[in-house]
Amino acid sequence: MxxxxxxxxxxxxxxxxxxxxxxxxxxxxxxxxxxxxxxxxxxxxxxxxxxxxxxxxxxxxxxxxxxxxxxxxxxxxxxxxxxxxxxxxxxxxxxxxxxxxxxxxxxxxxxxxxxxxxxxxxxxxxxxxxxxxxxxxxxxxxxxxxxxxxxxxxxxxxxxxxxxxxxxxxxxxxxxxxxxxxxxxIVCPDNAVPGDVLVLTKPLGTMIALTARKWLTVPDKKKKLNALLTAEELERGYQEAVFNMCKLNSDAASMMATYNAHGATDVSGFGILGHAEALVRSQKEEVSFAIHNLPIIAKMQHVAKGFIDFKLFQGRSPEVSGGLLIAFPREQAASYCKEIDKMGSSAWIIGIVEKGNRTAKVIDKPRVIEVTTKIM
Amino acid sequence: MxxxxxxxxxxxxxxxxxxxxxxxxxxxxxxxxxxxxxxxxxxxxxxxxxxxxxxxxxxxxxxxxxxxxxxxxxxxxxxxxxxxxxxxxxxxxxxxxxxxxxxxxxxxxxxxxxxxxxxxxxxxxxxxxxxxxxxxxxxxxxxxxxxxxxxxxxxxxxxxxxxxxxxxxxxxxxxxxxxxxxxxxIVCPDNAVPGDVLVLTKPLGTMIALTARKWLTVPDKKKKLNALLTAEELERGYQEAVFNMCKLNSDAASMMATYNAHGATDVSGFGILGHAEALVRSQKEEVSFAIHNLPIIAKMQHVAKGFIDFKLFQGRSPEVSGGLLIAFPREQAASYCKEIDKMGSSAWIIGIVEKGNRTAKVIDKPRVIEVTTKIM
Missing domain, CATH: 3.30.1330.10 (PurM-like, N-terminal domain)
Known part of the structure; x- marks a missing residue:
């Protein structure tokens, strides 16, 4: 694909x-x-x-x-x-x-x-x-x-x-x-409980990669971008974004029930945090989501820091055809990620579900996970 | 409504x-x-x-x-x-x-x-x-x-x-x-046979009525329109169009099976003939449709003749949220129309199904049926 x-x-x-x-x-x-x-x-x-x-x-x-x-x-x-x-x-x-x-x-x-x-x-x-x-x-x-x-x-x-x-x-x-x-x-989306962990199945930063590619055609923007990354790195970022946007969330979905997922949503235009907020609002239990880790397409964090911000580190950068954000019981999440990895796809634990008032946040200084997808 | x-x-x-x-x-x-x-x-x-x-x-x-x-x-x-x-x-x-x-x-x-x-x-x-x-x-x-x-x-x-x-x-x-x-x-759409007749359940001319209303705001067009119809007649035509566009085709549909309908489509942007052509193309039998009668919102024929043509008389004037075009066995069509009338809606026999090569036509000089809907 x-x-x-x-x-x-x-x-x-x-x-x-x-x-x-x-x-x-x-x-x-x-x-x-x-x-x-x-x-x-x-x-x-x-x-x-x-x-x-x-x-x-x-x-x-x-x-x-x-x-x-x-x-x-x-x-x-x-x-x-x-x-x-x-x-x-x-x-x-x-x-x-x-x-x-x-x-x-x-x-x-x-x-x-x-x-x-x-x-x-x-x-x-x-x-x-x-x-x-x-x-x-x-x-x-x-x-x-x-x-x-x-x-x-x-x-x-x-x-x-x-x-x-x-x-x-x-x-x-x-x-x-x-x-x-x-x-x-059907995996009902509203069963998250305190103690669950949050998993994401595609890296973030698609819109950063797309925008960087587009801005390479604008001379002064190109100059700034080239100061941050090589042409190859930018092209690679774009290809990673394309690969991920075209990829079906089918592997990710197929194992949700097996590992007892408590609810999920897909990430797109409102950014990881916007979709986390929508998911947490719909929960039956009084819970909150805290996102600690941000898996991001390799090198795109440098573009975001240096030039095209889009509030990526606050979880607000829009994504296109992003991954699933899934709440799992803590003991199942790691096994799920391992299983998904075996299938040739990816999944990362990115946060936790706590007792709370149905809000979501990205913590200050989240850990960035640099993602290089195995493009087939 | x-x-x-x-x-x-x-x-x-x-x-x-x-x-x-x-x-x-x-x-x-x-x-x-x-x-x-x-x-x-x-x-x-x-x-x-x-x-x-x-x-x-x-x-x-x-x-x-x-x-x-x-x-x-x-x-x-x-x-x-x-x-x-x-x-x-x-x-x-x-x-x-x-x-x-x-x-x-x-x-x-x-x-x-x-x-x-x-x-x-x-x-x-x-x-x-x-x-x-x-x-x-x-x-x-x-x-x-x-x-x-x-x-x-x-x-x-x-x-x-x-x-x-x-x-x-x-x-x-x-x-x-x-x-x-x-x-x-489900009433399958592809069972029309030679000898069937065609029924229509809303009058034509919606786009003529809408356009006339719009053109009343353009001084030289307004003058031409006023030479054809009074302001009341134009307003009445517009209200008839609105009434019909908002009206559900539910009465028309509810009796299709009872009267053994052989197939139907709804009339919209391609005009009565465009939709008749699409319906006849999908028939299992080698049939053709000939449309003899055009039920048209009252007075709109004069607008079409005098000014806003849109090929209404050739069956090409676009319609918005039009009626159903239905093929019925000849002996059932009149009873269907009578039944629909009793329900407070309308239906007219407008043409025939003949042996043919899956084409549709409106005959030369079709008879115009002037329709004044009972607006509730």
């Missing part, structure tokens, strides 16, 4: 040499999310107070997670089945349309994986085609994005059977992932 | 008096769809040849409709159940955010209704918030759109349990509707 392809060459594809997919969005630093606080406020409009389930109802095997969770989970009228659904779409973060399609698909499926669900019964694709695309650009770029999306869906064992395509000033790609399953296939 | 509310007043909501939601898209005449031919071409990328099912497989109760159909229909591993899903999103066509939310929701659900499915187990909402919205505009307009969407979902007996919200130059609203059901709840 992601890697042993040669880089996307606009000219070889009949496009202008300056074609850059990431230009089809004018957002500063990819900040395409409505701010998290405001979003939660807006979502009150559609939230149904009756849907706030009590622990009793969950005990009665009637989870009904909805707005604010990674997936909506709805009990069906058909014997013991649940409908689990998620949707996600976003703007291009890389210039290779095929890779962008892969990232978008991995990102959509990530929400199912966060609930431990391994089988996606159906996918729909959402696409906005820039109205300023030339005929040639449409003809070349859109099928490549679709192909990337489809290929990752295939790796995940799923299929795309529909969707919606519109014209828009900006380019967007995303989709919908749906699973119908019995309760035993 | 739709009607007995007072019109949206930007000033009363604390917005600038010139606030117009429809400005948050620069598309000419709302043509936000990728051209139909090109779209089908692009979709070949994700289409899986194995998914083109034969009649035998359908006989074996394994429908597996996908790309190009109104819904994706996937057989599940759980005893006899099918996952039916659809997604739709589009740009504002009216300036009242609450009404726009209602239209968007009715439009999403319409794809389920086109398959005769009355129960939607879950909805997700898709929203793009214009980045140029002021804080006040966000605060006022977005919750109103969400509320309109939610209210129509409630009328349909469904709930919104998640979604995605991003910033974008343009405003979009839409969603995902999902149902898990047994095969007997």
């Amino acid at each position: 992601g890697s042993p392809r040669s880089p996307f060459d606009p000219v070889a594809n009949g496009l202008d040499k300056d074609f850059q997919l990431t230009r089809y969005s004018d957002l500063k630093d990819f900040g395409a999310k409505v701010p998290q606080d405001e979003l939660l406020q807006l979502l009150q409009t559609v939230k149904d107070p009756e849907e706030e389930k009590t622990a009793e109802e969950i005990m009665l095997q009637q989870p009904n997670y909805g707005i604010g969770s990674d997936c909506s989970v709805v009990p069906l009228q058909h014997g013991g089945l649940f409908l689990v659904e998620t949707t996600d779409f976003s703007y291009p973060v890389v210039d290779d349309p095929y890779i962008m399609g892969q990232i978008a698909c991995a990102d959509v499926l990530s929400d199912l994986y966060a609930m431990g669900i391994m089988e996606c019964d159906n996918m729909l694709m959402l696409l906005a085609v820039p109205q300023t695309f030339s005929d040639k650009e449409r003809e070349v770029v859109i099928p490549l994005m679709m192909q990337g999306f489809k290929d990752i869906a295939t790796v995940a064992g799923s299929k795309i059977r529909g969707g919606q395509t519109v014209l828009n000033p900006w380019c967007t790609i995303g989709g919908i992932a749906t699973s119908v399953c019995t309760l035993d296939k | 739709g009607s007995p509310r007072s019109p949206f007043d930007p000033v009363a909501n604390g917005l600038d008096k010139d606030f117009q939601l429809t400005r948050y898209s620069d598309l000419k005449d709302f043509g936000a769809k990728v051209p139909q031919d090109e779209l089908l071409q692009l979709l070949q990328t994700v289409k899986d040849p194995e998914e083109e099912k034969t009649a035998e497989e359908i006989m074996l109760q394994q429908p597996n409709y996908g790309i190009g159909s109104d819904c994706s229909v996937v057989p599940l591993q759980h005893g006899g159940l099918f996952l039916v899903e659809t997604t739709d999103f589009s740009y504002p066509v009216v300036d009242d955010p609450y009404i726009m939310g209602q239209i968007a929701c009715a439009d999403v659900l319409s794809d389920l209704y086109a398959m005769g499915i009355m129960e939607c187990d879950n909805m997700l909402m898709l929203l793009a918030v214009p980045q140029t919205f002021s804080d006040k505009e966000r605060e006022v307009v977005i919750p109103l759109m969400m509320q309109g969407f939610k209210d129509i979902a409630t009328v349909a007996g469904s709930k919104i349990r998640g979604g995605q919200t991003v910033l974008n130059p343009w405003c979009t609203i839409g969603g995902i509707a999902t149902s898990v059901c047994t095969l007997d709840k």
